[in-house]
Amino acid sequence: MKKISIALVGIGKIARDQHLPAIAADPRFELVACASRNASVEGVRNYPTLEALLEAEPGIEAVSLCAPPLPRFAQARLALAAGKHVMLEKPPGACLSEVGALEEMARAAGLTLFTSWHSRHALGVEAARTWLASQDIRHVHVRWKEDVRRWHPGQAWIWEPGGLGVFDPGINALSIVTRILPREVALVSSTLKIPSNKQMPIAADLELTDTAGVPVQVEFDWRHGPQELWEIDVRTADGSLLLSQGGNRLTIDDREVALGSVHEYPSLYSHWHDLIRRGERDVDARPLTIVADAFLLGKREMVEAFVE
Ligand code: NAP
Numbered sequence: 001m002k003k004i005s006i007a008l009v010g011i012g013k014i015a016r017d018q019h020l021p022a023i024a025a026d027p028r029f030e031l032v033a034c035a036s037r038n039a040s041v042e043g044v045r046n047y048p049t050l051e052a053l054l055e056a057e058p059g060i061e062a063v064s065l066c067a068p069p070l071p072r073f074a075q076a077r078l079a080l081a082a083g084k085h086v087m088l089e090k091p092p093g094a095c096l097s098e099v100g101a102l103e104e105m106a107r108a109a110g111l112t113l114f115t116s117w118h119s120r121h122a123l124g125v126e127a128a129r130t131w132l133a134s135q136d137i138r139h140v141h142v143r144w145k146e147d148v149r150r151w152h153p154g155q156a157w158i159w160e161p162g163g164l165g166v167f168d169p170g171i172n173a174l175s176i177v178t179r180i181l182p183r184e185v186a187l188v189s190s191t192l193k194i195p196s197n198k199q200m201p202i203a204a205d206l207e208l209t210d211t212a213g214v215p216v217q218v219e220f221d222w223r224h225g226p227q228e229l230w231e232i233d234v235r236t237a238d239g240s241l242l243l244s245q246g247g248n249r250l251t252i253d254d255r256e257v258a259l260g261s262v263h264e265y266p267s268l269y270s271h272w273h274d275l276i277r278r279g280e281r282d283v284d285a286r287p288l289t290i291v292a293d294a295f296l297l298g299k300r301e302m303v304e305a306f307v308e
Contacts, residue, residue, distance in 0.1 A: 003030040004276060007060050007084075009050050009075055010067030011036035013155075014089060018118070019066055022265035028273050033057050050075050054082045061085060062112075062276060068155075069094040070162040073102070076113075080105045085112040087272050091171050091288050092116075094162035099285040106283075112276045115283050117175035121267035122247025123259040128234075129180040131252055136237035140181065140216040143233075144173040147225030148202065149308060158200070159306075165200025167291045169230075170220035174287035176232060176247050177218075183210040184286075190294040195306040202306055206294055 023031045033045040035053040040046035047053040062085035065072050079086050092115035093099045106113035157163045185208045193203040206218035230246040239253040250257040
């Protein structure tokens with residue numbers, strides 16, 4: 001079958017670490033061009049902006065957007081207006097209204113929009129979802145803690161409005177929670193710990209509940225190190241489940257579960273390929289809704305200034 005010709009936009013950390021290798025390893029895609037203001041990729045045509053790329057490369061079918069959330073909305077609108085299928089890195093928008101607007105644009109044009117959540121493609125997530133579907137869940141505890149200096153070096157945008165602060169990694173946990181739990185969850189309360197010299201939180205505590213009243217306790221912290229802690233602990237009436245290493249390790253009742261071998265970004269691109277071929281969209285803003293709610297209900301605490 002003919003390859004899907006794609007362009008990659010915003011060549012930074014995640015584009016180089018994950019998108020380029022995943023695209024190179026998938027024979028169903030052909031990377032034709034990239035757009036980035038200051039970076040270029042060897043072996044493809046490079047443009048400083050998406051506008052220039054779209055003008056010069058009318059044959060491209062799909063565009064994968066890896067810039068930070070704030071500039072990504074204008075890029076997504078441009079790509080959809082030019083008739084391209086679009087994949088959005090997470091979070092799918094700097095705010096919720098963007099996601100609905102893009103979904104409407106894509107639907108009207110019959111294009112595929114994929115709001116990707118890479119952590120949902122971690123190795124243990126689907127097995128956790130399957131096991132939990134038949135369980136009497138009593139309590140969920142999420143701990144997503146890492147060292148911001150290690151994972152986001154020099155990323156000024158992440159501390160600005162629209163950058164989400166600690167919710168940038170925390171939303172990955174929320175993307176897993178909203179996938180594995182059998183019922184919808186809603187926010188009850190939140191506390192945002194904001195450095196005195198920043199706009200966005202460095203840590204946050206959330207209390208959620210599912211529709212049956214099961215408590216979901218969430219702790220996000222960027223002041224943690226050196227070993228990151230990315231885990232979701234679920235207690236049920238008969239046992240327990242621990243999803244750790246960002247969803248890539250699963251134990252049920254303290255026994256390790258054997259998992260598959262297709263990693264997050266190859267799995268993401270495979271799903272996007274299938275969506276495009278089937279003419280479908282996959283738009284899910286629920287993790288971002290919880291983040292928006294955490295800001296709506298958030299009790300703000302000023303904490304020590306952060307200097308990188
Ligand atoms: P990044 O390296 O800081 O940014 C990606 C690239 O976007 C930059 O190198 C820059 O390239 C371009 N860019 C930045 N600001 C822009 C602007 N105002 N207008 C147009 N282009 C701009 O960030 P990242 O870590 O790759 O994160 C990007 C997205 O991926 C975020 O939404 C993040 O949540 C997500 N993500 C990141 C990771 C991770 O480990 N870092 C993991 C999963 C998902 P040019 O200067 O060349 O234009």
